[in-house]
Amino acid sequence: MKKNKVYSIEQQQARWGFLFTVPCLIFFAVFSFYPIIYAFQTSFTDRQVLSRNYDYVGLENYVYIFTKNNGGFPLSNSIRATLIFTIGTFIPMIIMSLIIATFLMQLRRDKYRGFFQLMYYMPAVLSSVVAAAIWMIIFDPRGLMNQVSNFIMRSSGVDYNWLVDPVMLQVSTIIIYFWKYIGYFVILFITGLAAIPSTIYEAATVDGSSRWHTFWKITLPLLKPTTAMVSIMAMLQCLKTFSTQFMLYQGGSPRAPIDVITMNIYFTGIRNGRLGRASAMSLVLFVIMLVFTYLQLVANRSSEDVEY
Amino acid sequence: MIRVKAEIIISLLVLILLSSCGGKDASVSVEYWTHEDSSRRELETSLIERFEEENPDIDVVRIEYESAELLDMIVSAFAAGDGPDLFNLPSEEIPDLLTGGVLSEIDLKAAGYESEANLLDEYIDGAFDTVTTAEGIYGLPLEYTNWCLYINRNLFREAGLNPDNPPSTWEEVMAVSEILSERDGSVLIQRGFDFRYPYYLSFFVPMVMQLGGELFSPDGGAIYNDEAWEKALSFMKEWGPLGRNLGSPTYENARTLFNSEGIAMCLSGLYQESRLESQNPAFFSSGEWAVAPFPVFEDTVCDVSASPYFHYFMVNDSSDSPTKSAAWRLAAYFADHAEEYLSEIGLIMPLKRIMSSELLNDKPFASVFLSDLERSEEAYDGVHASSIQTLIGDAVESVMLRSVPPEKAVQALRSSIEMLLE
Numbered sequence: 216m217k218k219n220k221v222y223s224i225e226q227q228q229a230r231w232g233f234l235f236t237v238p239c240l241i242f243f244a245v246f247s248f249y250p251i252i253y254a255f256q257t258s259f260t261d262r263q264v265l266s267r268n269y270d271y272v273g274l275e276n277y278v279y280i281f282t283k284n285n286g287g288f289p290l291s292n293s294i295r296a297t298l299i300f301t302i303g304t305f306i307p308m309i310i311m312s313l314i315i316a317t318f319l320m321q322l323r324r325d326k327y328r329g330f331f332q333l334m335y336y337m338p339a340v341l342s343s344v345v346a347a348a349i350w351m352i353i354f355d356p357r358g359l360m361n362q363v364s365n366f367i368m369r370s371s372g373v374d375y376n377w378l379v380d381p382v383m384l385q386v387s388t389i390i391i392y393f394w395k396y397i398g399y400f401v402i403l404f405i406t407g408l409a410a411i412p413s414t415i416y417e418a419a420t421v422d423g424s425s426r427w428h429t430f431w432k433i434t435l436p437l438l439k440p441t442t443a444m445v446s447i448m449a450m451l452q453c454l455k456t457f458s459t460q461f462m463l464y465q466g467g468s469p470r471a472p473i474d475v476i477t478m479n480i481y482f483t484g485i486r487n488g489r490l491g492r493a494s495a496m497s498l499v500l501f502v503i504m505l506v507f508t509y510l511q512l513v514a515n516r517s518s519e520d521v522e523y
Numbered sequence: 524m525i526r527v528k529a530e531i532i533i534s535l536l537v538l539i540l541l542s543s544c545g546g547k548d549a550s551v552s553v554e555y556w557t558h559e560d561s562s563r564r565e566l567e568t569s570l571i572e573r574f575e576e577e578n579p580d581i582d583v584v585r586i587e588y589e590s591a592e593l594l595d596m597i598v599s600a601f602a603a604g605d606g607p608d609l610f611n612l613p614s615e616e617i618p619d620l621l622t623g624g625v626l627s628e629i630d631l632k633a634a635g636y637e638s639e640a641n642l643l644d645e646y647i648d649g650a651f652d653t654v655t656t657a658e659g660i661y662g663l664p665l666e667y668t669n670w671c672l673y674i675n676r677n678l679f680r681e682a683g684l685n686p687d688n689p690p691s692t693w694e695e696v697m698a699v700s701e702i703l704s705e706r707d708g709s710v711l712i713q714r715g716f717d718f719r720y721p722y723y724l725s726f727f728v729p730m731v732m733q734l735g736g737e738l739f740s741p742d743g744g745a746i747y748n749d750e751a752w753e754k755a756l757s758f759m760k761e762w763g764p765l766g767r768n769l770g771s772p773t774y775e776n777a778r779t780l781f782n783s784e785g786i787a788m789c790l791s792g793l794y795q796e797s798r799l800e801s802q803n804p805a806f807f808s809s810g811e812w813a814v815a816p817f818p819v820f821e822d823t824v825c826d827v828s829a830s831p832y833f834h835y836f837m838v839n840d841s842s843d844s845p846t847k848s849a850a851w852r853l854a855a856y857f858a859d860h861a862e863e864y865l866s867e868i869g870l871i872m873p874l875k876r877i878m879s880s881e882l883l884n885d886k887p888f889a890s891v892f893l894s895d896l897e898r899s900e901e902a903y904d905g906v907h908a909s910s911i912q913t914l915i916g917d918a919v920e921s922v923m924l925r926s927v928p929p930e931k932a933v934q935a936l937r938s939s940i941e942m943l944l945e
Contacts, residue, residue, distance in 0.1 A: 263623070264598055264602045265601055265602060265622075265623025265624070265625055266623060266624075283942070284938070284939075286939040287914065287917060287936075287938070351773075355773075355774075356710045356711055357707075357710060357711075357712060361710060372706075372707045372708015372709060373708055373710070374708070374710045374764070374768075378773040379764050379765075379773060380924075381925060465591055466773060467720055467771065467774070467920070468772075468773055468924070469920050469921065469925055470917060470920075471921070471925070472925075482913075485595055485602075486909070486910055487910050487943065488598075488619060488623075
């Protein structure tokens with residue numbers, strides 16, 4: 216007589232758990248893993264965007280993107296533009312979003328907190344096209360930014376060339392991105408802050424700890440896992456930036472100062488039709504993202520897990 | 524219980540999938556992608572309705588994209604093995620699609636022509652050059668456009684200028700713009716004139732040609748006559764925000780501002796008149812605007828006007844045969860209504876009957892456009908034309924916005940074009 220196999224409750228739950236992760240795994244395999252493999256394969260070919268036929272060319276595309284100027288827009292300039300943008304954006308964004316989240320958590324009434332959360336998050340739901348259009352009006356020589364700059368600098372009628380001057384243009388992209396995404400990271404920090412038990416703060420208050428001391432000695436250490444996650448997410452998002460720079464370029468700004476890697480991939484692959492070279496560039500970006508993520512994980516690694 | 528629920532959910536999913544696969548419509552559906560143009564939308568929507576009434580077996584889906592993104596959308600779609608059945612693009616954006624083998628040869632029968640000679644006979648000479656290969660013809664012209672200088676006579680008069688004596692040279696355009704411009708310190712509040720920046724093959728290359736330069740030398744090398752290119756780039760540098768600050772690619776485009784009387788001069792085609800009439804009828808009927816020929820440099824060695832360009836209807840070669848035929852039939856239907864395109868939205872289809880029609884000649888300032896056409900050379904529409912236009916734009920913008928010396932910009936442009944053509 217065949218005996219039915221008996222599964223423990225944990226095993227049964229694990230089976231169901233695996234079943235629920237299957238759609239996600241399939242989704243990842245089809246939309247993330249397969250394109251990565253395909254891009255890797257294409258990077259060794261001379262594939263053109265409209266042609267189905269191609270030949271394998273070995274490392275030719277990699278040699279090209281690292282040694283040639285790619286029609287005036289070398290990869291080295293794109294790496295420079297991407298790194299300047301990423302460093303200029305994600306570090307201030309992490310610091311500011313943490314500060315704003317901390318202040319919002321100090322608000323006594325939930326409805327005020329909800330209101331400010333909504334206000335900060337609103338730009339994140341705007342499309343990049345709309346965001347860029349709004350900011351192009353603000354950065355216009357007759358726009359708000361010149362007026363504010365003239366007020367701060369105590370000057371009159373000076374055009375700071377926000378969309379023209381290479382340095383100002385990079386600053387403009389950083390401001391747009393910062394404005395658009397800071398709300399998203401504020402929400403993540405608020406979630407992290409809300410998870411810290413209030414009893415710890417009560418104990419600190421009883422022990423006579425000042426707010427400043429409490430922030431540095433309790434909040435920040437206990438927030439380390441959230442900070443690590445937010446900083447990695449923000450950095451990866453900044454490295455993948457595209458639409459802000461593309462919209463400003465479409466609006467007439469010079470390409471070179473803001474020619475981030477993704478934009479170079481787009482122009483090389485779609486406009487110039489060189490899919491092989493564009494794939495090689497995308498693999499370089501992938502490696503850069505991988506290395507930076509690893510470095511961040513190492514930097515954030517703690518000898519002890521945070522436990523409440 | 525869980526099993527029962529799972530079975531119900533799976534059954535429902537299967538039913539949904541099956542229902543989406545079934546019920547195939549017998550009619551042919553033509554997906555038509557085109558660029559944004561509110562006047563043309565109105566006309567073509569009405570034409571499509573009439574076309575569908577006359578051809579009940581054909582459904583047409585018209586989808587609009589911004590002009591700047593239409594090519595990218597089409598290329599991306601074709602690269603993914605998809606794409607619209609019917610679409611239109613300007614001349615410079617067609618060569619790469621033609622060499623990529625994604626275009627369908629014209630279906631003469633579906634388009635209502637007995638022979639190729641019969642088709643060519645209806646259009647002006649050269650109308651099919653861009654879309655013709657040794658194998659055949661791959662497009663049907665939608666429009667033929669050249670640009671002249673539109674002038675707001677009111678703004679001229681207010682600035683103390685004589686509107687009956689519009690600028691005829693680029694040096695005069697610069698001098699007049701200086702007078703017409705308004706500034707608050709170094710902030711440019713109002714411009715007198717500005718160029719049509721992304722379309723460098725149409726206005727900037729002719730400016731270089733006026734100075735004796737060419738895009739390609741007789742032996743095929745990129746950038747002929749460095750001196751002419753440097754001179755034209757120096758003019759643009761002087762024009763830009765780091766020079767005399769008269770205009771910039773980052774400002775709102777001049778032809779849109781012209782309709783709201785926000786700029787005194789702009790470059791545009793005959794179609795601008797219809798847009799002006801619909802957007803600012805009072806100004807249109809006031810007679811306070813005029814059109815002058817495309818300016819030349821004072822020391823011009825070659826009297827050429829802005830380069831005219833065509834737009835073509837094209838059909839996706841990977842669409843099935845009945846769809847291709849239906850798409851060509853629709854394109855030809857549009858061409859059959861060329862008079863409506865001209866009278867309602869000011870678009871000139873390069874048909875012989877249109878070019879010699881009273882309808883065209885009676886349009887205000889049509890004679891200026893037609894005489895400028897006679898002294899024009901068509902915009903470059905060879906291999907990688909669109910990318911070359913982008914590279915020329917990068918060169919112009921590098922001198923205007925980043926103070927790159929014109930000599931360096933010319934060298935960089937040459938090497939970029941040569942690298943592109945490798």
